Amino acid sequence: MAELMITIYGRNDLKKAGGFKKKNDILEMKKTDFFKYLTDNKLKISSDYIDSAGSISNDKRFRCYYNGFIIGTSKIVAEFSKMEMIKCIQCDWIGEEEDLKFILEDENDLESGMNACPNCKTDGYLSDITIDKYKIISERIEYKDGTTKNIKVENWKGLLETLDNGRDTINKIFLFREIPGLDSKIRAIYPPIGQYDDEYGLRVTVEIDLFESLGEQGGDIYTEKYKRFPSEDRIREDTKKIIKSTYDDLRDSILTAREESQLEATKKILKIKETKE
Ligand SMILES: [Zn+2]
Numbered sequence: 001m002a003e004l005m006i007t008i009y010g011r012n013d014l015k016k017a018g019g020f021k022k023k024n025d026i027l028e029m030k031k032t033d034f035f036k037y038l039t040d041n042k043l044k045i046s047s048d049y050i051d052s053a054g055s056i057s058n059d060k061r062f063r064c065y066y067n068g069f070i071i072g073t074s075k076i077v078a079e080f081s082k083m084e085m086i087k088c089i090q091c092d093w094i095g096e097e098e099d100l101k102f103i104l105e106d107e108n109d110l111e112s113g114m115n116a117c118p119n120c121k122t123d124g125y126l127s128d129i130t131i132d133k134y135k136i137i138s139e140r141i142e143y144k145d146g147t148t149k150n151i152k153v154e155n156w157k158g159l160l161e162t163l164d165n166g167r168d169t170i171n172k173i174f175l176f177r178e179i180p181g182l183d184s185k186i187r188a189i190y191p192p193i194g195q196y197d198d199e200y201g202l203r204v205t206v207e208i209d210l211f212e213s214l215g216e217q218g219g220d221i222y223t224e225k226y227k228r229f230p231s232e233d234r235i236r237e238d239t240k241k242i243i244k245s246t247y248d249d250l251r252d253s254i255l256t257a258r259e260e261s262q263l264e265a266t267k268k269i270l271k272i273k274e275t276k277e
Contacts, residue, residue, distance in 0.1 A: 046178045052070050139151055
């Protein structure tokens with residue numbers, strides 16, 4: 001019977017010509033086991049820019065096979081990443097069924113009870129939604145003394161608040177957050193340093209992994225400093241600018257093999273179709 005199989009491998013295990021170098025380290029499993037492996041180890045997955053491979057947040061990668069043929073990874077990423085949640089559209093609270101608060105409208109009538117939004121105390125604004133699991137999964141904090149801890153942040157704002165409140169003790173927070181369509185990930189974010197002033201601002205540092213699909217052969221880390229906490233959209237805009245300027249730098253130069261592959265990646269991201277003269 002044909003079955004979807006997942007192969008997990010390290011970044012360096014894949015041969016250029018296809019197949020694997022170190023057979024012993026390669027794991028092969030069914031989809032249900034793969035999901036269990038990810039959940040048990042609190043791992044995240046994403047598709048690479050080239051869909052035939054995906055990344056796992058423990059720095060491993062994976063491929064999907066059906067009937068022995070490689071198939072795209074994006075469907076399985078979507079299936080694993082989406083979660084059914086409940087949202088209160090009045091106050092923007094998001095939670096699971098069990099987080100709702102049981103409330104009696106009439107204290108003398110048990111029948112009047114309902115599962116309600118814990119803030120608004122009513123079920124009138126509750127709505128079923130599907131959200132990206134990455135948004136509530138834990139992130140890893142690295143403290144200045146070298147210890148680490150996983151924290152659960154609800155959203156980007158919560159993450160920045162954590163960072164701001166912990167600025168004296170936190171070294172950085174690892175994110176591995178994909179920047180959609182840019183073949184890049186937000187890798188880490190550092191708390192603001194120094195006293196705030198108008199000239200220097202907060203100087204929040206953000207590290208971006210560029211050209212994820214190229215792996216170690218062409219991937220790059222780029223660092224941006226911000227005067228105030230950046231939004232995800234702002235980071236995305238700035239990353240796109242960097243990719244554009246990388247394209248401009250490389251397009252008319254004599255390139256190393258590494259730069260050649262980066263130039264190809266920038267063209268794919270920016271959707272530039274041109275032939276070499
Ligand atoms: Zn509410």
